Structures are given as C-alpha cells and as structure tokens.
Amino acid sequence: MGIVLVMPILDGTIREIHAPGGWTLFLSSATGLLGTYLALLMVLMAARVPVLERVAGRGTVMGWHRHLSVWTLLLIFAHVLLSVVAYSMVAHVGAVHELVALTSTYPFMWEATVAVVIMIAVGGISIPQARERISRESWWLVHLLIYVALIISFFHEVVLGPDFVGHPQAQIAWSVAWILAGLAVVTFRVGLPWVRSRRHALRVIEVTPAASGALTVVLAGRDLDRLGFMGGQFFEWRFLTPGRWWQAHPFTVSGRLGRDRVRLTVDRVGDFTEGLVSLPIGTTVAFEGPYGSLTARARRHRLALLIAGGVGATAIRSLLDDIPAEAEPVVVMRARSREHLLLLDEIEEMAEQRRGRVYLLLGPRDQVALQTIAETVADFRERDIFIAGSEGFVNTLSAILHQLGARKASIHVEAYEI
Numbered sequence: 001m002g003i004v005l006v007m008p009i010l011d012g013t014i015r016e017i018h019a020p021g022g023w024t025l026f027l028s029s030a031t032g033l034l035g036t037y038l039a040l041l042m043v044l045m046a047a048r049v050p051v052l053e054r055v056a057g058r059g060t061v062m063g064w065h066r067h068l069s070v071w072t073l074l075l076i077f078a079h080v081l082l083s084v085v086a087y088s089m090v091a092h093v094g095a096v097h098e099l100v101a102l103t104s105t106y107p108f109m110w111e112a113t114v115a116v117v118i119m120i121a122v123g124g125i126s127i128p129q130a131r132e133r134i135s136r137e138s139w140w141l142v143h144l145l146i147y148v149a150l151i152i153s154f155f156h157e158v159v160l161g162p163d164f165v166g167h168p169q170a171q172i173a174w175s176v177a178w179i180l181a182g183l184a185v186v187t188f189r190v191g192l193p194w195v196r197s198r199r200h201a202l203r204v205i206e207v208t209p210a211a212s213g214a215l216t217v218v219l220a221g222r223d224l225d226r227l228g229f230m231g232g233q234f235f236e237w238r239f240l241t242p243g244r245w246w247q248a249h250p251f252t253v254s255g256r257l258g259r260d261r262v263r264l265t266v267d268r269v270g271d272f273t274e275g276l277v278s279l280p281i282g283t284t285v286a287f288e289g290p291y292g293s294l295t296a297r298a299r300r301h302r303l304a305l306l307i308a309g310g311v312g313a314t315a316i317r318s319l320l321d322d323i324p325a326e327a328e329p330v331v332v333m334r335a336r337s338r339e340h341l342l343l344l345d346e347i348e349e350m351a352e353q354r355r356g357r358v359y360l361l362l363g364p365r366d367q368v369a370l371q372t373i374a375e376t377v378a379d380f381r382e383r384d385i386f387i388a389g390s391e392g393f394v395n396t397l398s399a400i401l402h403q404l405g406a407r408k409a410s411i412h413v414e415a416y417e418i
C-alpha cells in the first residue's frame, strides 16, 4: 500500500490533482485502493495463517474479519460512485452516460462490474435481518463468491488504476501481495489440512450418548501426538459422508485417549449436530487445525480459574490436562441444572488431583448472577482466568470480571461462535 501510494508523489503525477475532476479522481482511486487493501487483509485473516491463529485466536481474528468487511464494502462502493462522478466531470457528460461508457469501453470493466454486483449481493445477505433468514451453510457458500469477485476485479485495478498506470514497481508490489495472500489461502486452508488429514487417517470408531442428550464421538488415527495440539484447542471437522462432507464444524477435543484416539463431546443444537447420532462407524474424518489460543501457554500467573458455560466444559476439561498442580485450579461450571452439566465427574477428579476444587453455578439464566463467581473465588485477581462457552456468556462474564478488577491480559476466552 505504501509503495503504491508513494509512486505518484515520486514521479510528480500527484500535481494532476489540481486539474478539473482531479480531487474526485484522487478520492476514487484512494477509496478503491484502500478498500481492496482491506480486502487483502480480510483474505489473510480467513487464510488460517498459523501465527495469527496462535497469537490472537480464531474468534478474535474472525471478529477483525467481520469488522473490516463493513469498511471494505463501503470503501469499494464509494470508489464506484466517485469514479463515475470523476470521469463524468472530466468528460463533461452525465453520470449514467459515463457509467455505460466506462463499462463498455475500458478493458476489464465488465469483470469489475460483475465483481461489484457480487459484493452487493454478499453485503445484502450479510446484514443481520437477512442472515437470520438463511442457514449458516447457505450464507457461507454464497459468501465464498467474494473470492471470485476479488480475482476478476484485480485486473482492472492494475491496468486502469491511476496509482498503477506507468508504475511497474507498484504493479509488481500489488500483484506479489495478492499472489502471497492467495497462496496463504491455498496452503493453510486446502494443502495443509489435506496433508494432515491423510497423514493421521482419522475415522469414527464410537458414537455414544453423553449427559443431557449430548454425544460422545471418538476418533482414532495415527500419530496424533505429532499434531502438536494443546488442551483447550479445537479443530474444524469434516465427516466424509454424502450429506456432510461439504460442511466443516468446530468442536473442541474434550479428551485425548492415548496416543491415537481423541474424543469430542457434542451438544445437539441444530441439524448437523442432531444428525451426528447416525454417523456411521468407520466414517473418514478430515480436519483443519489445531486452532485456538485458550491453552496453558497463555498462563501468566501461578494460579488458575477455569470457567465453563454449558458445552464450554469441553475446552475446560481438556485444558485441565495441561494445568499443573501448582495452579490449584478452581473450576466453575455454569449450567441450567445438574443434568445439563457435561464431563462433571472427570473435571471434579482432575481438579482434585491438582489440589483444586469445582463450584457449580446452576439455575435459569435470569436467576443466576454471574457476579457470584467473583464472590466465590475471592482471589480471582491473582489468577489466570480461562472462560469457554457461548459468545454472550464469555463476553458478559469477562466484562464483569474486568470491572471487578481482573486484568484484561489475565482473561483468556474461547467463544463457541464464530
């Protein structure tokens, strides 16, 4: 972005800004450039770049991706409007006439127009009112068209963009940046998962009922210790049966069963998780990951407080694998009733082995005050606080504990919504 912006200053073409329509033209190319630069960052955020995943965590990175998407679309729409206005000022014709001229006479403008139509469509189905009406899977498939839009609009940027015309260095820098971003997507979203899935050859060996209607799914494979995942982390799982292969769903590993087996504990909340009841034994499983930064690596204090909201118990249970006895872990488990608690026996046993204890916070949402956690665990400010559960639970509880004096850096979270 820096290289591209500095070129017109270095070669003096920046002076063209004072010509008729010059400012509008400058703003149109600046908004286009900034919009596509943000799109490039969004692609990198969606590429599952390992260092980003490890440092910031999947939820945080996808939060940035979502926030940037609004600005990206607004800037690109501003670019379209400003371009039409600028060129019609230069050519002294009306905006509609100029729009037709732009799309029909300039190279790669048809492709750019199709790209904008795709962006409008994806922007439209992404507004909350529209998203509530379509399934997550349908939205996800349509939103992948953005990759098509970015590829087909690329050529009009480097061939027509005032910042690129006559500036081969800028063209090269921009092209290299996009090629690297594309390679990151192909490597980390397709290549690496494919290689790992083949190497570890996971398949389903057991599907059994767990507490509260949940399911235990056990997977067996080869050399799982070489995957290098830590307690608290999750994978995006793809069960390769005819109706399921195209959907990847995130589930935390709720337990490592020796060297070659892992266990998932799945709460049945919708179509996909309901259907896992009939998952055939022997199904091959492909996966992406490990992801997530809710691990013992985040520890800053000797002591630890682990809080599970509902199915968040899966991360807290596996995190306990890596929490040493010196942390004297206090575990708080929040659920509607005792019957809704998942993995309670294991968590109690593991906490006890580590000189810790378990508190239960039971009851309907409107009758339970999360503040009581701070009263029950009076030394929470001296502990690392690990929270896993629904987005609402995680966000509300971290805000409360922060207000009551816990340092932000000591609060580590995994929200079970992306």
Ligand SMILES: Cc1cc2nc3c(=O)[nH]c(=O)nc-3n(C[C@H](O)[C@H](O)[C@H](O)COP(=O)(O)OP(=O)(O)OC[C@H]3O[C@@H](n4cnc5c(N)ncnc54)[C@H](O)[C@@H]3O)c2cc1C
Binding pocket: 136, 234, 248, 249, 250, 251, 252, 253, 254, 265, 266, 267, 268, 269, 270, 271, 272, 273, 274, 292, 311, 314, 315, 414, 415, 416, 417, 418
């Ligand atoms: C980091 C993380 C770890 C998780 N770990 C567990 C776990 O150990 N056990 C467990 O039972 N659940 C876990 N979940 C939640 C689980 O992924 C969803 O409940 C499941 O994908 C729901 O799918 P569905 O089609 O049955 O339900 P739906 O009715 O389609 O969705 C229910 C909820 O799950 C979300 N969801 C649906 N599909 C996806 C998807 N592909 N990716 C992300 N979110 C999705 C939806 O936004 C919605 O909020 C985890 C989620 C995340 C983000």
